[in-house]
Structures are given as C-alpha cells and as structure tokens.
Amino acid sequence: MSGKRTWLFRIISMALPLLLILLLECGLRWFHYGNDLSLxxxxxxxxxxxxxxxxxxxxxxxxxxxxxxxxxxxxxxxxxxxxxxxxxxxxxxxxxxxxxxxxxxxxxxxxxxxxxxxxxxxxxxxxxxxxxxxxxxxxxxxxxxxxxxxxxxxxxxxxxxxxxxxxxxxxxxxxxxxxxxxxxxxxxxxxxxxxxxxxxxxxxxxxxxxxENDGTRMQRMxxxxxxxxxxxxxxxxxxxxxxxxxxxxxxxxxxxxxxxxxxxxxxxxxxxxxxSFPLKNNQFPEDFEANAVSTYNLGKQEYARGNMNSARQYFSKARDLxxxxxxxxxxxxxxxxxxxxxxxxxxxxxxxxxxxxxxxxxxxxxxxxxxxxxxxxxxxxxxxxxxxxxxxxxxxxxxxxxxxxxxxxxxxxxPVPVIDSLAGVYKVANLKNSWPFNAALDRDSVKTGTFEERVAFDLAYRRISWENAMDQAYNHYIESRNYKEAREIVEALILEQPNDAALYSRSAMLSGQLGDERSALFSFQKAFSVAPSFESARYLFVLFLKKDEPEKAIPYLDYAISNNTSGLNLAPVRTLVQEVVSLRSQLPIDSADISVLSRIASAYYRMDNRDGALLYARKVLALNAHDKDALQLVNALGHSQDPATR
The missing domain is CATH 3.40.50.1110 (SGNH hydrolase)
Incomplete structure (x- = not known):
C-alpha cells in the first residue's frame, strides 16, 4: 500500500501543476484576456x-x-x-x-x-x-x-x-x-x-x-x-x-x-x-578576402575600368563581408x-x-x-x-x-498616383537621415510647392491617411476638370478595394468624359461582375452596340429588361438588336450585299445607335456612292459624305 500511495502522490504532484495551468488558461479565456493571434x-x-x-x-x-x-x-x-x-x-x-x-x-x-x-x-x-x-x-x-x-x-x-x-x-x-x-x-x-x-x-x-522607443524600429531590433x-x-x-x-x-x-x-x-x-571589420596587420591583400570596405573599393575600381565581371565579384563579396x-x-x-x-x-x-x-x-x-x-x-x-x-x-x-x-x-x-511616388521619396529621404545610413537629408530635395508635393509630404509623415490623401487628390482633379488624373486616383482605389462596384462605375464614367470607350467598357463590365445593376447593364449594351457587337449586347439588354427600374420600353430595342444579329449572319456569305447593309444601318438608326448607323451607311456608300437612302441617313446624322472624311 505504501508503494501505491507513493505512486499516487507522484501522479497528483505531476498532474496538479498541469491542472492549475489548465484552470488559469480557461480563466484567462473566460475573461477574454490577450489577443486573438489567428491569421x-x-x-x-x-x-x-x-x-x-x-x-x-x-x-x-x-x-x-x-x-x-x-x-x-x-x-x-x-x-x-x-x-x-x-x-x-x-x-x-x-x-x-x-x-x-x-x-x-x-x-x-x-x-x-x-x-x-x-x-x-x-x-x-x-x-x-x-x-x-x-x-x-x-x-x-x-x-x-x-x-x-x-x-x-x-x-x-x-x-x-x-x-x-x-x-x-x-x-x-x-x-x-x-x-x-x-x-x-x-x-x-x-x-x-x-x-x-x-x-x-x-x-x-x-x-x-x-x-523603449529610443531610435527607429530598425535600430531597436x-x-x-x-x-x-x-x-x-x-x-x-x-x-x-x-x-x-x-x-x-x-x-x-x-x-x-x-x-x-x-x-x-x-x-x-x-x-x-x-x-567593416579592420584589416589584419593593416595589410591590403592581393585577393578580395579582405574587409568589406576594401573589397567594395576594389569593386569601384574595376567598375571604373569597365571590368564588370570582376567588379560584380567584388561587390558581391563586399555585401557578404x-x-x-x-x-x-x-x-x-x-x-x-x-x-x-x-x-x-x-x-x-x-x-x-x-x-x-x-x-x-x-x-x-x-x-x-x-x-x-x-x-x-x-x-x-x-x-x-x-x-x-x-x-x-x-x-x-x-x-x-x-x-x-x-x-x-x-x-x-x-495607376500609381504622383502623390504615392513622392511620398515614397520623402520616406526614403527620412530613412537615410537615421541609423544606419546617417546620410544628411538634402532639405532642398523635399519640395512642397505643388498640391501633390504638399499632400505627399503630409502622407509620408503620417499627418493624413492614404485614403484621405486620395480623397483630397480626387476632389482637386475633379474641380480642375483634370479627368485623366482623377481616373488614375479612382483606379488606384480600385486596386485597394477590388470589390467596390461603385469605383468601377466612377472610373467608367471618367473614361467616358475622356472619350476612352474601351476603358469605359472594361470598367462597366467589372462593375457588373461585382454587383449587377440596371444602370451598368444599360451602359454595357449601349457601348457594345456602338462597337457593332450586338451579340455581346444581348445578355446585358436581357438583364436590363428583366430588372428595369427606369420605366423605359426596351422591348423594341431587343427586337431591332435581334434583327441586326440575324442580318449580320448573312454578311459572311456576301459582304457586298447593299440590301443587307442598308437594313442594318436602318435598324441601328431606329434604335438611336448613331455610330452603328453611320458605320453601315458608309459601307453602302463605299459600294455605291449615289445610294439615296445611305446619303439621306448620313446627312440626317450630320456627317459629310466626302470620302476624305470617312
């Protein structure tokens, strides 16, 4: 029995600390002590x-x-x-x-x-x-x-x-x-x-x-x-x-x-x-098993002589030393x-x-x-x-x-805004002014004369957040009608928030202001893929029709009809688009069929697709410069029928 008691006490003596640790852990969790450190x-x-x-x-x-x-x-x-x-x-x-x-x-x-x-x-x-x-x-x-x-x-x-x-x-x-x-x-x-x-x-x-805060984090660590x-x-x-x-x-x-x-x-x-560790016996060796600085200087000499392979070896060794x-x-x-x-x-x-x-x-x-x-x-x-x-x-x-x-x-x-680029320059200039670089900061290089420089300086020195800097820049560019720079800010925000459909739509609208239909189409497609809406679908089918791609327009037109929040009667447009698709399928058989080309031009004109109507009217005139219906359509659209302006 004494032997059994001894083993029992041994087991208890070992289990008791573990039990106390377990109880302490449970207690700390109960009171939500510490942080959740999961990824x-x-x-x-x-x-x-x-x-x-x-x-x-x-x-x-x-x-x-x-x-x-x-x-x-x-x-x-x-x-x-x-x-x-x-x-x-x-x-x-x-x-x-x-x-x-x-x-x-x-x-x-x-x-x-x-x-x-x-x-x-x-x-x-x-x-x-x-x-x-x-x-x-x-x-x-x-x-x-x-x-x-x-x-x-x-x-x-x-x-x-x-x-x-x-x-x-x-x-x-x-x-x-x-x-x-x-x-x-x-x-x-x-x-x-x-x-x-x-x-x-x-x-x-x-x-x-x-x-604890003496020096930078770089120095403290x-x-x-x-x-x-x-x-x-x-x-x-x-x-x-x-x-x-x-x-x-x-x-x-x-x-x-x-x-x-x-x-x-x-x-x-x-x-x-x-x-750089001191050279032994103050001797400059013939090989590059020296200290870091002497090896680096040898690299500089070889670089100046144009011996790049030798310079590369010295520089690499200097880094290692x-x-x-x-x-x-x-x-x-x-x-x-x-x-x-x-x-x-x-x-x-x-x-x-x-x-x-x-x-x-x-x-x-x-x-x-x-x-x-x-x-x-x-x-x-x-x-x-x-x-x-x-x-x-x-x-x-x-x-x-x-x-x-x-x-x-x-x-x-x-889309890397100038403000981001400048803020990076200012941060590095500040870094070089501290240990271990200890390089004097060239104050003249830190200019704050322009709007971008002032905002970048505030961003670099954490006076404003990045989001605030981008907001200031966007408003500044919109007020000055600088739509190209405003779009770059929006596209920068899109990379930061790729699931924000409103940002894609804003970029698309700015592309429209710039006459960049390709970019507008890309952005509206992204907006629709993130959050489908009647407005983005409407813009998409209109843009595809302007590009003479009615087959691609149909899915977005169908979505707009099914989710019509505007009260527009889009059924006649759907009928005309299907007519164009059918007519276009005949062109591979005879691309010079004036009757088919004229009917496509007419259908586009009736759906108010001026670009599409003009495209096909000019195709007709290229085959028959005196076609009455095509000439009338071109004139109605306010365009010259002079071949030099086609």
Missing part, C-alpha cells in the same frame, strides 16, 4: 469576408510595441467558383515599402492580370509585414493552407538576421529553429501571452528609465551589429533560413499548392558596407535555388537576373534600388514582371494570343 479574422464591414488579423504578428514579437500590421485586403470566406486565390508572403519589400498600396509588386501583378484576363477573377492577398523574417512566413504558411490557395508567392530573406526571432535580433528567445518554432506554435495560448506581457513589464523596469562572415552567428542565420524555407515548401507541397519563390536583390554597386546584416548574403540565393530543385511544387522567380539585365553594367545599384534593399517603382514593376513570367512558364496562366497586357503597357498605364 485571419472576420472583416467588420462585411461578415462574409476575411482579412489579415492586425494582431497576427504579435505571436512573433516579444516586445509587442515592435509588432507590425499589414494590408487590409478582404477576401470571401467561401471562395467563388472560378476564382484564382493567390497569397503573397514576405517582408518589407514584399509589402511595397516605401510606397505600399499600388507601389508593391503584387498590385502591379494584380493590375496586369485583371487587364489580360478580364473574364477571370484573381484574388491576390498580400500577407507581408515589415520587420519579420522566415519564422513569420512559416507560421503564416501553416495557416493559409486551410483557405483554398491556388498559389503562393514568396519574396523573403533580407530580414533573416534582424527580423522578429532572427539570430541577431533583440526579438528572440533562442537560436534553434525547431525550438523557436515549437514555442511560436503555443504562443496563441493566453497563458503564454500573460507570461510575455509580464516579461515585457519586468524588462521595462530593468531598463533604468531608458525609453538590432542586438548584434557585428556578425562576421562565416562566424557561428552568421552560419546560424543561414541555417535558420534554410530550415524554415524548407519547411514552408514541405507544408505547401503536402497541400498541393504551387509556390513561386523569388531570389533576392539588393544594392551592391552604390551602397558602401554599413560595418558587411558586418551589419541588413542585406541577405549570396548564400540565401543559393539556398533558394537548391530548395526549388528539391520541391516539385516550387518554381523559381529569377528577379535577380531581371534586375541585373536592367542595370548598368549588369550590376544592381541605385538605378533600381532606393537605399539598401527596397526597389524603386521601376524595380517593383520589374519584380512583378518576373513573377508574371514565372506564372506563365509554369502554365498557371495562359494568356490568349493578342490579349496580353505587355510590360510596356503595364509600365505606361499602372
């Missing part, structure tokens, strides 16, 4: 939608004040049939810093896909955050597989050392990826959140009055400013990246999700290394290439090759990179093109011949 939550404005939880990043930060938030891009809980859902994972470059919104590569891609495939619906949901690394990407990947992804796009690696849980970060509690990931998986427990909050309060008390190349800490960062990225691809492979993962780009030609690791080492691109080869669901996006091909001398520098790692607008456009071409190569998308929006068209038409 997605219901969108407050529409319960049928989900969006990225603003608190999702708090799982990865010990100091919750350093936690960051991402985009608000709602998507339907129940994925509609035919929808292609694409999630985007990564860090500050992936979210589009310093432009955000339509500056990011995923928005360039979204705009191109929408215009290349107008009849298809793509949901591109960007889950990227600033100040995170592969631990966050891995955690998000574990959860997003439950939301029916058709593909995942990844660009990550530059924050590996100093992002949340990085080996050189202040935001870490261990260096072993398996241990860190195990702890992260239970951090959603309320008791873990309580422990983290208590720890944070203790560390604040131990800080002897020093403010760096614990190790000197990480030598090939040191133990350097190698731990490389292994951390390899282990996490490998697991990400494994998880997505288990769920048969194709992954498009990009290699990394950074400023190598025009950025002096942040920290830089002791302050705000740029991913070359080893990361090697790892990405290896992982793509070992995972059948993975596809390489060769952004690095694209950037080199568009850089002077084939060496990436200030022509595409704003400071150390963030692209300028041209760079983000090129990054989107790299992903687009990878999607094509993998046959995830198959554009119809002649229907594809070219990169040149994308570069010309992408």
């Amino acid at each position: 997605f939550i219901e969108y407050p404005q529409n319960k049928n939608y989900l969006f990225l939880n603003p608190d999702a990043s708090k799982r990865y930060f010990i100091n919750q004040k350093n936690a960051t938030t991402g985009n608000v891009e709602p998507f339907l809980k129940a994925k509609p049939a035919g929808t292609r859902r694409i999630f985007v994972l990564g860090e500050s470059t992936t979210i589009g810093y310093p432009y955000f919104h339509n500056g990011s590569f995923h928005r360039w891609l979204q705009y191109r896909l929408a215009n290349t495939f107008p009849d298809q619906h793509f949901e591109i949901v960007n889950l990227a955050l600033t100040a995170v690394n592969s631990y966050t990407v891995l955690g998000f990947a574990r959860e997003l597989v439950d939301y029916q992804p058709d593909a995942v796009l990844i660009y990550a690696g530059h924050n590996e050392y100093y992002g949340a849980m990085g080996v050189g970060s202040t935001e870490k509690f261990g260096g072993n990826p398996a241990l860190v990931n195990a702890v992260l998986r239970v951090r959603s427990l309320k008791i873990m959140q309580l422990a983290a909050n208590l720890y944070q309060k203790v560390t604040v008390l131990d800080a002897s009055g020093k403010s 760096v614990a190790e400013q000197q990480i030598p190349f090939q040191s133990d800490l350097y190698k731990r960062g490389v292994e951390q990246f390899r282990a996490n990225m490998d697991e990400i691809l494994d998880i997505l492979a288990e769920h048969n999700v194709p992954v498009f993962i990009s290699n990394l780009v950074s400023n190598e030609a025009d950025l002096k290394p942040f920290f 830089d002791g302050l690791r705000f740029r991913a080492p070359g080893a990361f691109n090697e790892i990405i290439g290896q992982l793509v080869k070992s995972h059948s669901n993975a596809h390489l996006v060769d952004t690095h090759d694209v950037f080199e091909a568009n850089s002077p001398g084939g060496i990436i520098g200030k022509d595409l990179i704003l400071e150390h790692v963030h692209p300028d607008l041209k760079g983000y456009a090129l990054m989107s093109d790299a992903f687009y071409e990878a999607l094509k190569k993998a046959k995830f998308i198959s554009p119809a011949p002649g229907a594809e929006m070219s990169f040149a068209q994308l570069s010309r038409d992408m």
Whole structure:
C-alpha cells in the first residue's frame, strides 16, 4: 500500500501543476484576456469576408510595441467558383515599402492580370509585414493552407538576421529553429501571452528609465551589429533560413499548392558596407578576402575600368563581408535555388537576373534600388514582371494570343498616383537621415510647392491617411476638370478595394468624359461582375452596340429588361438588336450585299445607335456612292459624305 500511495502522490504532484495551468488558461479565456493571434479574422464591414488579423504578428514579437500590421485586403470566406486565390508572403519589400498600396509588386501583378484576363477573377492577398523574417512566413504558411490557395508567392530573406526571432535580433528567445518554432506554435495560448506581457513589464523596469522607443524600429531590433562572415552567428542565420524555407515548401507541397519563390536583390554597386571589420596587420591583400570596405573599393575600381565581371565579384563579396546584416548574403540565393530543385511544387522567380539585365553594367545599384534593399517603382514593376513570367512558364496562366497586357503597357498605364511616388521619396529621404545610413537629408530635395508635393509630404509623415490623401487628390482633379488624373486616383482605389462596384462605375464614367470607350467598357463590365445593376447593364449594351457587337449586347439588354427600374420600353430595342444579329449572319456569305447593309444601318438608326448607323451607311456608300437612302441617313446624322472624311 505504501508503494501505491507513493505512486499516487507522484501522479497528483505531476498532474496538479498541469491542472492549475489548465484552470488559469480557461480563466484567462473566460475573461477574454490577450489577443486573438489567428491569421485571419472576420472583416467588420462585411461578415462574409476575411482579412489579415492586425494582431497576427504579435505571436512573433516579444516586445509587442515592435509588432507590425499589414494590408487590409478582404477576401470571401467561401471562395467563388472560378476564382484564382493567390497569397503573397514576405517582408518589407514584399509589402511595397516605401510606397505600399499600388507601389508593391503584387498590385502591379494584380493590375496586369485583371487587364489580360478580364473574364477571370484573381484574388491576390498580400500577407507581408515589415520587420519579420522566415519564422513569420512559416507560421503564416501553416495557416493559409486551410483557405483554398491556388498559389503562393514568396519574396523573403533580407530580414533573416534582424527580423522578429532572427539570430541577431533583440526579438528572440533562442537560436534553434525547431525550438523557436515549437514555442511560436503555443504562443496563441493566453497563458503564454500573460507570461510575455509580464516579461515585457519586468524588462521595462530593468531598463533604468531608458525609453523603449529610443531610435527607429530598425535600430531597436538590432542586438548584434557585428556578425562576421562565416562566424557561428552568421552560419546560424543561414541555417535558420534554410530550415524554415524548407519547411514552408514541405507544408505547401503536402497541400498541393504551387509556390513561386523569388531570389533576392539588393544594392551592391552604390551602397558602401554599413560595418567593416579592420584589416589584419593593416595589410591590403592581393585577393578580395579582405574587409568589406576594401573589397567594395576594389569593386569601384574595376567598375571604373569597365571590368564588370570582376567588379560584380567584388561587390558581391563586399555585401557578404558587411558586418551589419541588413542585406541577405549570396548564400540565401543559393539556398533558394537548391530548395526549388528539391520541391516539385516550387518554381523559381529569377528577379535577380531581371534586375541585373536592367542595370548598368549588369550590376544592381541605385538605378533600381532606393537605399539598401527596397526597389524603386521601376524595380517593383520589374519584380512583378518576373513573377508574371514565372506564372506563365509554369502554365498557371495562359494568356490568349493578342490579349496580353505587355510590360510596356503595364509600365505606361499602372495607376500609381504622383502623390504615392513622392511620398515614397520623402520616406526614403527620412530613412537615410537615421541609423544606419546617417546620410544628411538634402532639405532642398523635399519640395512642397505643388498640391501633390504638399499632400505627399503630409502622407509620408503620417499627418493624413492614404485614403484621405486620395480623397483630397480626387476632389482637386475633379474641380480642375483634370479627368485623366482623377481616373488614375479612382483606379488606384480600385486596386485597394477590388470589390467596390461603385469605383468601377466612377472610373467608367471618367473614361467616358475622356472619350476612352474601351476603358469605359472594361470598367462597366467589372462593375457588373461585382454587383449587377440596371444602370451598368444599360451602359454595357449601349457601348457594345456602338462597337457593332450586338451579340455581346444581348445578355446585358436581357438583364436590363428583366430588372428595369427606369420605366423605359426596351422591348423594341431587343427586337431591332435581334434583327441586326440575324442580318449580320448573312454578311459572311456576301459582304457586298447593299440590301443587307442598308437594313442594318436602318435598324441601328431606329434604335438611336448613331455610330452603328453611320458605320453601315458608309459601307453602302463605299459600294455605291449615289445610294439615296445611305446619303439621306448620313446627312440626317450630320456627317459629310466626302470620302476624305470617312
């Protein structure tokens, strides 16, 4: 009995703490302590939608004040049939810093896909955050597989050392990826959140009055400013990246999700290394196994001599030797290439090759990179093109011949307002004025003379929200009758809110003001697909008839008749349209049949389709310049019958 009692007491002594922990967890949940750290939550404005939880990043930060938030891009809980859902994972470059919104590569891609495939619906949901690394990407990947992804796009690696849980970060509690990931998986427990909050309060008390907010977030998160190349800490960062990225691809492979993962780009030609370890014995070596600055200077010399291959090697080595690791080492691109080869669901996006091909001398520098790692607008456009071409190569998308929006068209038409572009310039200027850049800000370059400059300055320094900036710009352009710029603002808002039918209709109306019927038709079709209405259907059938495409007009005409809120008698129009369709079917047999052409012209005229009537009257006159009915119709429409004006 004594032996049994001993075992009983042992079991109780082990079970009692677990029971107390369980009771504490239940109590904390009962009183709604802490945060919901799940990846997605219901969108407050529409319960049928989900969006990225603003608190999702708090799982990865010990100091919750350093936690960051991402985009608000709602998507339907129940994925509609035919929808292609694409999630985007990564860090500050992936979210589009310093432009955000339509500056990011995923928005360039979204705009191109929408215009290349107008009849298809793509949901591109960007889950990227600033100040995170592969631990966050891995955690998000574990959860997003439950939301029916058709593909995942990844660009990550530059924050590996100093992002949340990085080996050189202040935001870490261990260096072993398996241990860190195990702890992260239970951090959603309320008791873990309580422990983290208590720890944070203790560390604040131990800080002897020093403010937690000293310096930028970039500076606060760096614990190790000197990480030598090939040191133990350097190698731990490389292994951390390899282990996490490998697991990400494994998880997505288990769920048969194709992954498009990009290699990394950074400023190598025009950025002096942040920290350079002293040369040993003050000797300048003959090879480039020196310190970062001497190696970088060798690259500059070779570049000036026109020896680009040699310069590229020096610049690349200087980046790797830089002791302050705000740029991913070359080893990361090697790892990405290896992982793509070992995972059948993975596809390489060769952004690095694209950037080199568009850089002077084939060496990436200030022509595409704003400071150390963030692209300028041209760079983000090129990054989107790299992903687009990878999607094509993998046959995830198959554009119809002649229907594809070219990169040149994308570069010309992408709606990135001047205000966004200027705000990005101001943000980078401010960034370079702080650690670790410590470059003096050229005050003369920050001009605030024009309307756009003033609004952009306020946006960059967070005096106004982006939505408020766009609202100011739209009203300004409408008041000055600058409909082209007003339409660009509306199209920028559409990319931000792709499910807002009213924005599509507004864009269509502005296109009408500009005489751009092709764009008006595209926008009205989008408005109708999002929220069918009598008004959009009416505009659509009228536009298709003007374009002499009666077959395409009929579905919208039928909808307008069935949902007639205007009291218009559209039945006679429907009869005339059907007559035109029937007559047009005879033209392939004899395209020079004046009788058929005249009857089509007459039918169009009776339905008040002046463009269609004039088109066919002129076709008749081209065959018989003296046709009385055609001449009378042209004159009635107020157009000259002079062939030179046809």
